[in-house]
Amino acid sequence: MTPNYKSWYLGILLDIRKKDLETQRELLSMLSDLARQTGTENALKAAKSPMAKYLRKLSMVWTKNRSKLRSFRVSAEIDGENTILTAAKTCDRLLQQDFEPILNKGISREQGWVRVRGRQ
Known part of the structure; x- marks a missing residue:
């Protein structure tokens, strides 16, 4: 080469x-x-x-x-707090609510992406 x-x-x-x-x-x-x-x-x-x-x-x-x-931002504020813990909880929620259905074949990858972007 x-x-x-x-x-x-x-x-x-x-x-x-x-x-x-x-x-x-x-x-x-x-x-x-x-x-x-x-x-x-x-x-x-x-x-x-x-x-x-x-x-x-x-x-x-x-x-x-x-x-x-292709990038997006999601607020990590929960009950007026914006800490590392609330950021971790936000990630957990996104993965549970939007990624888990993709793994279980409940929704397509594209549908999951639309859902997660809708949380902005």
């Missing part, structure tokens, strides 16, 4: 922007040296293209937002 140098270079190039100017120059020099040593100059050049950076960043944002769509 051949490493995907373009993707690897791109990840580093995106991270470099967060560094100070001296570190940026040093890392860019190291990447150029590595590209020469490994014969991957074309992959480095492709990774430096503005479109490659844009597409990679867009992909990362898309992935992050897709995971947010």
Whole structure:
């Protein structure tokens, strides 16, 4: 299996922007040296293209937002208290009321997901 140098270079190039100017120059020099040593100059050049950076960043944002769509929050407050114990009790209730019927084939996974999300 051949490493995907373009993707690897791109990840580093995106991270470099967060560094100070001296570190940026040093890392860019190291990447150029590595590209020469490994014969991957074309992959480095492709990774430096503005479109490659844009597409990679867009992909990362898309992935992050897709995971947010599937997440939810449930209040762990019970009788005016919001502690680790009430959070554990809330988890127990969710598992008992929404996960147990899935295991017992009483409802589908999708129906259970709709029920648990409805508790927000």
